[in-house]
Amino acid sequence: MNGFLFDAIIYLAAGIICVPIMKKLGLSSVLGYLIAGVFIGPYVFGFIGQKGEDIMHFAEFGVVMMLFVIGLELDPKKFWRMRRYILGMGTFQLVGSVAVLFFAIIFLLGWQWNSALAVALALSLSSTAIVLQTLQEKNLGKTFAGKASFAVLLYQDIAVIPILAILPLLGTIEMDVVSEYSVIAELSGWVQALLVLGSIVGVSLSGRYVVIPLLRIVSRTHLRELFTAATLLVVFGVSYLMQLVGLSPALGAFMAGLVLANSEFRYELEGDIAPFKGLLLGLFFIGVGASINFPLILSQPIFIFVFVLVLMLFKFFILFALGLIYRKKIDQNFLFSLLLSQSGEFGFVILSFAATIRLITMDIAGAMMAVIALSMVFTPFLLLLNERWIAPNFGVKEDDEEKDYDAIEEDSEVVIAGFGHFGSTVGRMLKANGIAATVMDHNSERVKVLREMGFKVYYGDATRRDLLEAAGIRKARLFVIAIDDISISISLAETVMKYYPGVKVFVRAKTRTDAYEFIEHGIEHVYREYLYAAIEVSEDILSLLGFRKYTAYRQGIRFIQHDQKMTRDLALRRHDEKEYLAKRKEEVELQEEVLKGDLYSSLGAVDHSWDSEALKKKKE
Amino acid sequence: MNILIIFAHPLFEKSKVNKRMLHKLPQSYHLTVHDLYEEYPNFEIDISREKELLLAHDLIIWQHPMYWYSCPALLKQWIDLVLEHGWAYGVGGYALKGKMLLQIVSVGAARENYCQKGKDRYTIPELFEPFSQTAQVCGMSYLPPYVIHGTHVLAKEDIEEKTTNYAKFIRHALNEEIRWDKLSSYHYTSDWFTELLKKNEE
Numbered sequence: 001m002n003g004f005l006f007d008a009i010i011y012l013a014a015g016i017i018c019v020p021i022m023k024k025l026g027l028s029s030v031l032g033y034l035i036a037g038v039f040i041g042p043y044v045f046g047f048i049g050q051k052g053e054d055i056m057h058f059a060e061f062g063v064v065m066m067l068f069v070i071g072l073e074l075d076p077k078k079f080w081r082m083r084r085y086i087l088g089m090g091t092f093q094l095v096g097s098v099a100v101l102f103f104a105i106i107f108l109l110g111w112q113w114n115s116a117l118a119v120a121l122a123l124s125l126s127s128t129a130i131v132l133q134t135l136q137e138k139n140l141g142k143t144f145a146g147k148a149s150f151a152v153l154l155y156q157d158i159a160v161i162p163i164l165a166i167l168p169l170l171g172t173i174e175m176d177v178v179s180e181y182s183v184i185a186e187l188s189g190w191v192q193a194l195l196v197l198g199s200i201v202g203v204s205l206s207g208r209y210v211v212i213p214l215l216r217i218v219s220r221t222h223l224r225e226l227f228t229a230a231t232l233l234v235v236f237g238v239s240y241l242m243q244l245v246g247l248s249p250a251l252g253a254f255m256a257g258l259v260l261a262n263s264e265f266r267y268e269l270e271g272d273i274a275p276f277k278g279l280l281l282g283l284f285f286i287g288v289g290a291s292i293n294f295p296l297i298l299s300q301p302i303f304i305f306v307f308v309l310v311l312m313l314f315k316f317f318i319l320f321a322l323g324l325i326y327r328k329k330i331d332q333n334f335l336f337s338l339l340l341s342q343s344g345e346f347g348f349v350i351l352s353f354a355a356t357i358r359l360i361t362m363d364i365a366g367a368m369m370a371v372i373a374l375s376m377v378f379t380p381f382l383l384l385l386n387e388r389w390i391a392p393n394f395g396v397k398e399d400d401e402e403k404d405y406d407a408i409e410e411d412s413e414v415v416i417a418g419f420g421h422f423g424s425t426v427g428r429m430l431k432a433n434g435i436a437a438t439v440m441d442h443n444s445e446r447v448k449v450l451r452e453m454g455f456k457v458y459y460g461d462a463t464r465r466d467l468l469e470a471a472g473i474r475k476a477r478l479f480v481i482a483i484d485d486i487s488i489s490i491s492l493a494e495t496v497m498k499y500y501p502g503v504k505v506f507v508r509a510k511t512r513t514d515a516y517e518f519i520e521h522g523i524e525h526v527y528r529e530y531l532y533a534a535i536e537v538s539e540d541i542l543s544l545l546g547f548r549k550y551t552a553y554r555q556g557i558r559f560i561q562h563d564q565k566m567t568r569d570l571a572l573r574r575h576d577e578k579e580y581l582a583k584r585k586e587e588v589e590l591q592e593e594v595l596k597g598d599l600y601s602s603l604g605a606v607d608h609s610w611d612s613e614a615l616k617k618k619k620e
Numbered sequence: 621m622n623i624l625i626i627f628a629h630p631l632f633e634k635s636k637v638n639k640r641m642l643h644k645l646p647q648s649y650h651l652t653v654h655d656l657y658e659e660y661p662n663f664e665i666d667i668s669r670e671k672e673l674l675l676a677h678d679l680i681i682w683q684h685p686m687y688w689y690s691c692p693a694l695l696k697q698w699i700d701l702v703l704e705h706g707w708a709y710g711v712g713g714y715a716l717k718g719k720m721l722l723q724i725v726s727v728g729a730a731r732e733n734y735c736q737k738g739k740d741r742y743t744i745p746e747l748f749e750p751f752s753q754t755a756q757v758c759g760m761s762y763l764p765p766y767v768i769h770g771t772h773v774l775a776k777e778d779i780e781e782k783t784t785n786y787a788k789f790i791r792h793a794l795n796e797e798i799r800w801d802k803l804s805s806y807h808y809t810s811d812w813f814t815e816l817l818k819k820n821e822e
């Protein structure tokens with residue numbers, strides 16, 4: 001009954017049953033996972049034994065990956081623009097929460113100061129996983145509450161690094177049991193701190209000089225699954241290294257993400273890891289639910305519940321004060337303060353680390369972990385409460401004053417997929433006219449060069465919707481497809497037309513057959529690449545043979561118009577005819593049809609405006 | 621005197637009169653024929669080049685068939701683009717000051733049509749007021765137009781005579797100075813020149 005498959009079935013089934021039920025009830029998916037975890041956990045149905053700890057170890061990878069992605073998304077430019085929020089709000093929240101919790105614990109519970117500090121540090125951090133998931137689900141990312149939450153969480157995520165470095169310096173308390181084996185637990189405080197800093201430096205250096213070159217090599221193989229494999233390898237590798245020195249794998253992944261954020265692979269990495277991240281995060285929440293130690297809670301229910309309540313109240317009021325300082329609308333402030341009022345997964349990390357280095361007892365660690373888990377469970381309910389009863393009383397939902405903040409996303413109006421000879425010419429022409437197009441390309445070497453030249457370039461497969469989103473397709477007005485492969489171009493065009501109907505699709509066709517295909521797929525703006533060059537050559541030839549340049553020029557324009565119309569007609573007629581025959585039509589036959597069209601069009605004999613001969617004839 | 625003929629004809633290959641006119645033009649270092657529709661088939665005029673040409677010549681001629689009482693579109697485009705503020709007119713715009721401007725036009729209908737009681741109700745100098753005013757603003761002396769009437773009906777011999785006279789006129793302008801005060805009282809410059817030719821014959 002303990003087979004891997006059985007476990008997998010239990011987790012997946014629990015998630016698939018609970019999450020839709022919660023969604024149906026208007027609750028967040030996080031709650032669904034948590035409740036699923038509680039049900040399959042050891043204290044309800046007991047499907048998963050060992051108190052859920054085993055899966056927690058595995059599911060922590062969800063958090064690891066999430067932090068990797070957060071690191072990836074942390075564009076230094078964006079960070080710099082948000083510095084007021086990140087540094088100001090982050091510092092206030094963290095210092096305020098730690099101070100309040102620290103003194104509360106010392107005065108109310110009378111713990112030792114170093115234990116109290118470790119616990120205060122652990123509890124002051126909020127749950128990035130829950131909050132980001134909620135923001136994404138409710139599409140609140142662009143509101144003040146969303147941005148401020150992100151800023152505070154970011155600060156906390158970064159703060160974990162120094163916190164973990166400081167903990168060993170706080171000394172140890174007297175304790176008999178050594179809980180877990182770790183390489184650094186035996187070392188003295190200073191050595192441990194140095195080791196922590198050393199590994200951080202190590203991760204950033206190896207990221208730049210090992211991982212990025214490695215990804216370049218992998219990307220050149222043009223095998224998508226290999227790139228996914230490389231991405232996972234990076235995350236697992238960093239996590240393993242971090243565990244080896246007794247540090248949080250999540251931190252390592254965050255660092256790795258940061259290092260890779262500036263590489264051209266940012267969006268490709270993000271997209272590759274997204275499905276794993278989502279699944280494992282779900283698993284992580286299930287793990288949290290399953291690991292809630294009900295006997296422990298039941299043994300001291302009043303202490304635990306009051307602790308959770310007081311903890312969340314403290315955190316709420318500190319955040320609310322913060323919102324007041326930044327003079328935000330009251331509904332946004334409620335949302336912001338409630339969103340971040342729980343403690344999070346980093347609390348687990350810090351508590352287990354503190355226990356490892358004997359800073360706190362296992363009892364305290366267990367109780368505090370239960371507190372954290374409960375606070376996480378309460379969050380979705382609190383948000384629901386806010387949504388139903390608090391927010392409606394404060395009217396204002398959208399805040400216009402934050403519009404300037406939105407200007408961060410300076411997405412361009414034109415996205416060009418494929419930056420070969422054709423796409424790059426389009427891009428250059430637009431750039432020459434002050435329009436910075438966003439470019440998507442599959443060739444990592446080219447991407448590098450273009451970036452250095454100041455183009456906004458995304459590396460990766462343009463048919464992927466996540467990458468399209470990253471490139472700002474939502475805000476674009478035009479999407480130019482300049483990809484050689486006809487089937488990729490068509491599927492790309494269809495994706496864009498289906499999901500982003502407001503975006504005009506311009507497509508380059510290499511051949512007449514390609515043009516027919518595009519037209520049949522309902523694409524309006526089809527450009528046959530050779531048509532224009534061929535016409536220009538013909539114009540120059542005509543001129544050299546004695547034609548007036550202006551006449552040659554007009555004939556060229558009219559020929560292009562005639563050809564475009566005929567291409568459209570033939571494409572649609574081709575569709576009407578027996579499909580079998582139509583599809584097998586060779587280029588030569590097409591050519592024949594085209595030439596016939598030219599004969600009947602009687603080109604060049606339609607102009608009488610300046611022709612006095614014609615006038616004379618009419619007079620006669 | 622350096623002469624610049626700015627020539628505008630969108631369908632020159634089918635023209636009768638203008639083709640003969642250009643054909644008969646003398647070769648001279650002091651005469652430049654500038655074929656607008658051949659130079660700028662896509663209407664994208666090289667302004668600085670046009671300015672240089674203007675500066676290098678004293679008598680500027682706009683030669684074109686008359687379309688709808690006006691000039692072909694490209695010549696209008698040329699006027700709009702080349703005669704820039706601060707260069708041709710306005711503050712600091714003296715580049716063309718003192719030059720002469722002459723319009724040489726071929727007109728389909730007979731001369732009699734162009735009067736108050738005629739079909740076309742206005743005389744050609746009246747109709748060309750916008751051009752003459754443009755020259756005025758640019759500080760140029762606008763000569764009475766040189767007009768060849770009746771191109772729709774002219775017999776071959778008439779065309780030959782008129783175009784030969786045109787070539788003679790250009791030659792005359794190249795050799796002897798054309799003076800605005802001598803011409804300004806004439807309806808057409810072509811009238812003045814026919815008179816001059818007659819006088820010379822006598």
